[in-house]
Amino acid sequence: MVSFESLSAKEDKIGVVGLGYVGLPLAIYLSRHFDVVGFDLKSERISELSSGHDQTLEVSKEDLSRAEILFSDNPEDLSRCRLVIVAVPTPIDAYRIPDLNPVRGAAGLVGGQIIKGTCVVFESTVYPGVTEEICVPILEEASGLKLGDGFTVGYSPERINPGDKVHTLDKITKIVSGSDEKTTQMLAGVYGRIITAGIHQTTSIRIAEAAKVIENTQRDLNIALMNELALIFDQMEIDTLEVLEAAGTKWNFLPFRPGLVGGHCIGVDPYYLTFKAESIGYHPEIILAGRRINDNMGKYVAERVVKMLIRSRKQVFNAKVAILGITFKENVPDIRNTKVIDIIDELRDYEIDVVVNDPFAEPGETFEHHKIELHDIESIKGVDAVVVAVTHQPYKEMGLDEIAGLCTKGTPLVIDIKGLFSKEEAEKKNITYWRL
Numbered sequence: 136m137v138s139f140e141s142l143s144a145k146e147d148k149i150g151v152v153g154l155g156y157v158g159l160p161l162a163i164y165l166s167r168h169f170d171v172v173g174f175d176l177k178s179e180r181i182s183e184l185s186s187g188h189d190q191t192l193e194v195s196k197e198d199l200s201r202a203e204i205l206f207s208d209n210p211e212d213l214s215r216c217r218l219v220i221v222a223v224p225t226p227i228d229a230y231r232i233p234d235l236n237p238v239r240g241a242a243g244l245v246g247g248q249i250i251k252g253t254c255v256v257f258e259s260t261v262y263p264g265v266t267e268e269i270c271v272p273i274l275e276e277a278s279g280l281k282l283g284d285g286f287t288v289g290y291s292p293e294r295i296n297p298g299d300k301v302h303t304l305d306k307i308t309k310i311v312s313g314s315d316e317k318t319t320q321m322l323a324g325v326y327g328r329i330i331t332a333g334i335h336q337t338t339s340i341r342i343a344e345a346a347k348v349i350e351n352t353q354r355d356l357n358i359a360l361m362n363e364l365a366l367i368f369d370q371m372e373i374d375t376l377e378v379l380e381a382a383g384t385k386w387n388f389l390p391f392r393p394g395l396v397g398g399h400c401i402g403v404d405p406y407y408l409t410f411k412a413e414s415i416g417y418h419p420e421i422i423l424a425g426r427r428i429n430d431n432m433g434k435y436v437a438e439r440v441v442k443m444l445i446r447s448r449k450q451v452f453n454a455k456v457a458i459l460g461i462t463f464k465e466n467v468p469d470i471r472n473t474k475v476i477d478i479i480d481e482l483r484d485y486e487i488d489v490v491v492n493d494p495f496a497e498p499g500e501t502f503e504h505h506k507i508e509l510h511d512i513e514s515i516k517g518v519d520a521v522v523v524a525v526t527h528q529p530y531k532e533m534g535l536d537e538i539a540g541l542c543t544k545g546t547p548l549v550i551d552i553k554g555l556f557s558k559e560e561a562e563k564k565n566i567t568y569w570r571l
Contacts, residue, residue: 136252136287136317137217139324145170149325150216152241154180154206156191156469157258157293158222160304163194164329166202172212173204181208190497192468193297213248218325221245222258222293224399226472231406233262235269242270246277249286254318256289260404262348262411263341266290267314287318290340291326292347297398298467308332312343351404352422357391358401359425362432365393365571369439376554376570393571394553395436395524396429397463397474432571433477436552439569440478440520441485443548447567449519454487457518457541460525461493461501461509468495475524476505490515494529515541520548526555539566 141147147170151162154175162173175181183190184206187199205212213219223237238259245255255274257266271282280286294307309330313319323334337343365375375393382388396402405426409419444451463473482489490510493501498509512533521541523530530538535556539547547566549556554570561568 137254139321142169142218142325147217148172148215150174150213150219152219152221152245153223154184156193156297157295159189160193160295161222162204163198163202164304166204168328171204172216173206174213175208178208181206210244210248213245217252218254219245220256220258225259225261227403227406233407233410239273242273243277246274249278251280251285254287254289256291258291258293260292260347261344262407263344266340282314287314289313289318289322290343291322292343297469298464305329305331308335310335310337310343310346312337312340348404348408351401352408355396355401355405355429356425357389358396359428361391361393362428374558395432395474397472399471402472433474434481437478437481440482440522440550443569444519447546447548449545452486454519456482456487456489457515457521458489458491459521459523459530460527461491462496462525465526466528468497470496470501470504478524494527517543519544522550523555524552526553531555535560
């Protein structure tokens with residue numbers, strides 16, 4: 136079987152399958168110590184990376200240009216790799232059921248290339264049992280090899296936080312697990328070369344899978360609690376952020392804040408766990424309750440916009456509302472599973488004219504996936520209200536005055552979902568202001 140020593144000596148190669156937010160940074164870090172092949176099915180992604188550009192903004196041009204990686208969309212290049220790491224997305228479908236097609240497809244593709252002695256590691260978020268119960272049979276069928284004497288598998292969940300330049304890959308403790316002890320130790324050695332924060336070994340792959348899926352489930356539930364508190368305090372006309380600031384003076388109060396919960400992790404991973412739980416006969420209540428609250432926040436914000444228009448004596452029908460930000464998170468271009476769409480769809484149901492700006496989102500991708508045209512901020516004028524949906528840095532730099540200045544019909548209405556600006560400042564400037 137492949138060894139840490141042969142990989143370190145560059146006698147054997149490492150393949151990374153899926154060069155998105157997770158796979159590309161991983162490939163970059165690994166290439167500083169190992170011989171790496173970066174594979175992606177999308178030819179345009181390979182061309183982009185080969186030309187020194189990363190549209191996800193996770194890797195700088197300097198790091199990308201210095202990396203010695205063979206970027207390829209040819210599966211045969213993986214046949215030269217003895218350690219293959221799969222980092223493909225694990226989304227949910229329209230019915231909130233886990234979509235394992237990307238993982239299944241990757242397992243089949245990799246299985247068709249591996250030879251005896253190869254180790255295949257999965258980093259994609261899954262529910263406990265996927266690696267061994269779903270991926271291994273696919274690998275065996277595609278390769279003609281058997282787990283144990285033909286190849287080994289491992290699971291090391293990704294912990295990438297898109298857009299975070301502080302908690303980078305090397306500064307986050309890495310969980311590793313293998314189908315046998317020797318594989319676990321080999322993976323601990325490989326990941327240990329790039330992770331300065333340390334390695335945590337689990338006794339089974341299922342434990343590692345479970346650990347990953349509850350990380351984001353815990354965050355989802357904590358944010359759901361904050362969102363429910365925001366709904367309650369809004370009815371009581373109490374400012375939620377002021378309450379949280381006061382409560383936060385106690386040493387053990389957790390600093391979660393209300394907001395939209397989208398993206399490809401927190402808003403998705405809990406459904407992997409609940410799907411598995413229900414398949415074994417247990418109906419999870421708290422997890423799904425949290426999901427219901429978070430999934431409905433976009434609708435709630437839109438309804439608040441409508442109420443503010445009415446209270447300001449502004450006509451709702453054909454009102455013009457600017458939405459600032461459409462990505463799922465600040466300062467990243469990723470629009471996958473963004474909950475800003477829920478606000479837009481609900482406002483449009485009220486026959487409101489919605490104009491959207493986002494300095495990070497790619498216009499072509501946004502229109503392709505959501506049929507939404509992005510507008511330059513300079514072209515947005517004369518709106519009835521502005522919704523600051525995502526706290527991108529350019530909006531911080533604009534400031535409250537300039538954002539409120541987009542409203543030229545009566546008193547400016549600013550809906551600041553995450554509390555980017557000061558309520559006191561808004562009151563002094565006669566801006567009708569609301570935050571979640």
